[in-house]
Amino acid sequence: MTEKSNRARPILGYSDRETVKLDFDDVPFKVVKYWAFRAMKRFRLKGFLIMRTSENCYHVIFDREVSWSENMRIVAWVALLSRFEKLKTWFLMQCIKESSTLRVSPKKEKPSPRIVCRHGEQDKGIRSFMAYRRKIKEIARTR
Amino acid sequence: MVKKISVYGTYEAKVPVRQRYWKRRIDGIKQRYWKKTSRMKKVTKSGRYEFHGKGKDLRKAVMKAHRIVPKRFVDVRADKFLKNPEKYGQEGSWIDREIESG
Numbered sequence: 001m002t003e004k005s006n007r008a009r010p011i012l013g014y015s016d017r018e019t020v021k022l023d024f025d026d027v028p029f030k031v032v033k034y035w036a037f038r039a040m041k042r043f044r045l046k047g048f049l050i051m052r053t054s055e056n057c058y059h060v061i062f063d064r065e066v067s068w069s070e071n072m073r074i075v076a077w078v079a080l081l082s083r084f085e086k087l088k089t090w091f092l093m094q095c096i097k098e099s100s101t102l103r104v105s106p107k108k109e110k111p112s113p114r115i116v117c118r119h120g121e122q123d124k125g126i127r128s129f130m131a132y133r134r135k136i137k138e139i140a141r142t143r
Numbered sequence: 144m145v146k147k148i149s150v151y152g153t154y155e156a157k158v159p160v161r162q163r164y165w166k167r168r169i170d171g172i173k174q175r176y177w178k179k180t181s182r183m184k185k186v187t188k189s190g191r192y193e194f195h196g197k198g199k200d201l202r203k204a205v206m207k208a209h210r211i212v213p214k215r216f217v218d219v220r221a222d223k224f225l226k227n228p229e230k231y232g233q234e235g236s237w238i239d240r241e242i243e244s245g
Contacts, residue, residue, distance in 0.1 A: 001164060011147040015193055053232040095168050097216070099193070101149045108239050132146055135198065139148075 012105035012140055014132045018063040019063040019125035020045060020074050021100045025086040032058040033117065035082055039122065043074050047120025049129075053101075059102050059113055064124045071100065104143035112137065147218075148201055151191035154212040156235030157183045187238070190214070192231070196221035212237065 022039070024026075024032045036048045042064060047063035068073070072095060079087045096098040106112045122130075159179040164220035168174050190213035194204045200221035209230045226229055 008152075008237045009156075010150045010152040010237045012205065013151065015147040015149045016145065018144060046242070094200050099147065101151075128146060132148070136148055142202075143206060143209060 009105075009143065011103055011107050012043050012136050013101045013103045014129060014136060015099045015101040016128075017068040017071065017099050018065040019100070019129055020064070020066060020071050021102050022060040022075060022078055023087060023090045023102065024058045024060070024084065025090075027058065027084060028056055029058065029116070029139050031082075032060065035078055036060045036062075036119070039069075039074060039078050042077075043070075045074075046124075047118075047122050047126065049115060049119075049122065049126050050117040052116045053103065053113045054110045058116070060100070061126055061129050063121045065125045068098070075100070104133050105140040112140070145195050147193045147195045148205060149191060149193050150205055150213075151189070152237050153187060153189045153240040154235045154237045155185055155187050156212050157165050158186050158233075160184050187240075191216050192224075193218040193222065194221045200225060208222070208232070210234065229230045 011051075020039075020043075022035070024035075029052075032036070032050060039045060040048050043064075045062035045064045046065060049061045051059040051061070053059060062074075072091070075087075075091045079091045102113075104112060160182040162180050163175055163177055165173045165175055170197045192208050192213050193216075194201055195233075196204075196210075204221035205226050207225065207228055211232035213232045217224075217231045219231055
């Protein structure tokens with residue numbers, strides 16, 4: 001029993017091509033919020049959700065669902081203008097995979113991401129993300 | 144509109160040791176070939192499953208993915224994976240190590 005609980009577990013995440021997602025590492029909350037607002041206004045993304053993954057690390061999910069090319073266009077725009085190197089690396093990795101992923105389960109000492117801010121509409125991309133998040137968390141609890 | 148559950152991380156698995164050998168072709172050129180030996184070695188790799196499908200299958204597939212680690216980047220329907228997990232992965236164990244991810 002003890003051996004089983006000590007065994008490392010894989011990380012669980014949510015992937016899709018339609019929801020616009022951003023992964024900010026080593027960026028303060030105020031700056032994350034600023035870029036979320038700026039991207040939402042410029043690309044008419046209707047609403048966003050910010051989740052805190054660890055100290056100064058945040059995930060942003062937008063509500064309006066877009067095509068894959070538009071999704072990557074938006075992420076590239078934010079990565080280029082904000083000049084965050086880690087966001088650029090994350091963007092390149094998503095391009096290689098051809099779908100964008102955000103972590104849902106805990107990872108090593110980091111807990112699972114917590115919601116810290118909501119703004120605008122939440123009934124399309126964010127709604128389906130939240131439904132899958134619930135499903136994944138349920139699986140993570142039972143495994 | 145495919146929503147997926149990603150299962151990823153670093154794992155340890157035992158793979159067969161490959162041995163090279165040369166064979167002279169009909170046209171005289173020495174060609175290098177590889178063969179799998181019966182010896183096994185432990186390797187540390189990172190891999191990823193991307194599961195899509197129905198809820199029950201997804202849950203079962205994620206559970207199974209704890210024991211069966213992916214051979215490479217695997218994007219598969221959960222029910223297909225459950226029918227034949229050895230096709231997409233191998234026996235191994237996940238380990239706690241930092242990898243570049245979201």
